Amino acid sequence: MRPFKYSRANDASQAVQLAVANKNAKFLAGGTNLLDLMKEDVERPTELVDGIRLFAGFV
Amino acid sequence: MSDDFDETSEPDLTTDEEALLKEVPTLTDVGQARRKFIGQSIAGGLGIFALSLLEQEKVLAALAISPDAMFAPAVGVENSVKVVFKINGATKSLELDSRMVLLDALRERLELTGSKKGCDHGQCGACTVIVDGRRVLSCLTLAATCEGKEVTTIEGLAQGDNLHPMQSAFIKYDGFQCGYCTPGQICSAVAMLTEAKNGEVSFVTADVRQSPRSVALTDDEIRERMSGNICRCGAYPNIIKAIQEVHSGKQAAQSWNFHRPETKLADAINDVLTKEATSDATV
Numbered sequence: 587m588r589p590f591k592y593s594r595a596n597d598a599s600q601a602v603q604l605a606v607a608n609k610n611a612k613f614l615a616g617g618t619n620l621l622d623l624m625k626e627d628v629e630r631p632t633e634l635v636d637g638i639r640l641f642a643g644f645v
Numbered sequence: 646m647s648d649d650f651d652e653t654s655e656p657d658l659t660t661d662e663e664a665l666l667k668e669v670p671t672l673t674d675v676g677q678a679r680r681k682f683i684g685q686s687i688a689g690g691l692g693i694f695a696l697s698l699l700e701q702e703k704v705l706a707a708l709a710i711s712p713d714a715m716f717a718p719a720v721g722v723e724n725s726v727k728v729v730f731k732i733n734g735a736t737k738s739l740e741l742d743s744r745m746v747l748l749d750a751l752r753e754r755l756e757l758t759g760s761k762k763g764c765d766h767g768q769c770g771a772c773t774v775i776v777d778g779r780r781v782l783s784c785l786t787l788a789a790t791c792e793g794k795e796v797t798t799i800e801g802l803a804q805g806d807n808l809h810p811m812q813s814a815f816i817k818y819d820g821f822q823c824g825y826c827t828p829g830q831i832c833s834a835v836a837m838l839t840e841a842k843n844g845e846v847s848f849v850t851a852d853v854r855q856s857p858r859s860v861a862l863t864d865d866e867i868r869e870r871m872s873g874n875i876c877r878c879g880a881y882p883n884i885i886k887a888i889q890e891v892h893s894g895k896q897a898a899q900s901w902n903f904h905r906p907e908t909k910l911a912d913a914i915n916d917v918l919t920k921e922a923t924s925d926a927t928v
Contacts, residue, residue, distance in 0.1 A: 591743065618767050
């Protein structure tokens with residue numbers, strides 16, 4: 587897996603700010619799909635914005 | 646008899662033939678030098694191998710790992726993340742690479758090797774652990790995302806020497822052969838029963854509209870809900886029996902016992918004694 591920066595978002599606006607600041611950032615909403623693709627070098631985000639706790643509220 | 650061939654007697658040779666025979670090298674001398682060389686090479690090779698082993702041994706002995714090493718911050722890591730979470734009741738603080746998944750953190754940093762790495766792609770379920778009461782695939786969960794959460798692995802299910810009911814049931818019903826998928830199966834089964842208790846429906850639930858209350862699990866329900874955990878030995882029927890017993894709470898009598906030499910001996914003595922008694926009675 588390629589190195590990436592891990593950022594934790596505490597609220598929705600912070601999550602959006604983090605994601606907008608980096609063109610190659612991706613939201614992490616659990617990761618069962620994204621992490622698998624990153625292990626296979628299909629997805630290559632340079633930053634992951636962890637919004638698991640935030641997104642859990644919407645499900 | 647004069648016709649008999651005498652093997653010990655020298656054949657009749659002319660002087661020329663005898664001279665020729667002396668010049669021919671005997672077979673025992675052929676390749677002597679080569680054999681010696683090969684022998685020396687092997688001995689030399691073994692000697693060098695043994696020396697290198699001794700050297701390795703020395704270097705490894707010098708690399709004694711301090712007990713705190715696993716909690717030490719990762720050296721030279723570009724994206725290190727600090728995570729504090731509860732693992733089997735104990736709070737642990739780790740500084741690790743952002744890429745590290747929970748499974749690797751458990752196995753490589755916390756020495757909890759009960760959870761197994763099967764496919765590392767979330768397809769086999771061998772790495773299943775319980776996070777905040779829900780089963781998750783630890784190979785596809787970043788350790789960094791577990792901040793403040795409570796992780797339970799197979800090591801944390803038993804209370805001391807008292808096995809978790811699911812663990813006992815797996816032993817009772819032979820819910821495994823090689824055992825590689827078992828930690829994942831048991832963690833999955835424990836969390837699955839909680840899900841059913843909370844009335845969570847599955848794909849095969851007949852009526853998903855019914856008000857959320859405890860779902861009674863049929864074998865089909867268990868098969869569907871446990872479909873994320875694959876067992877190569879094919880112990881599924883026994884796994885279902887084990888889960889069904891814990892789910893129903895009705896204990897069936899165990900149909901087998903551990904073999905103990907002393908009980909076998911006692912049985913044999915009893916057999917002999919009863920036989921003697923009956924033969925005495927008939928006399």
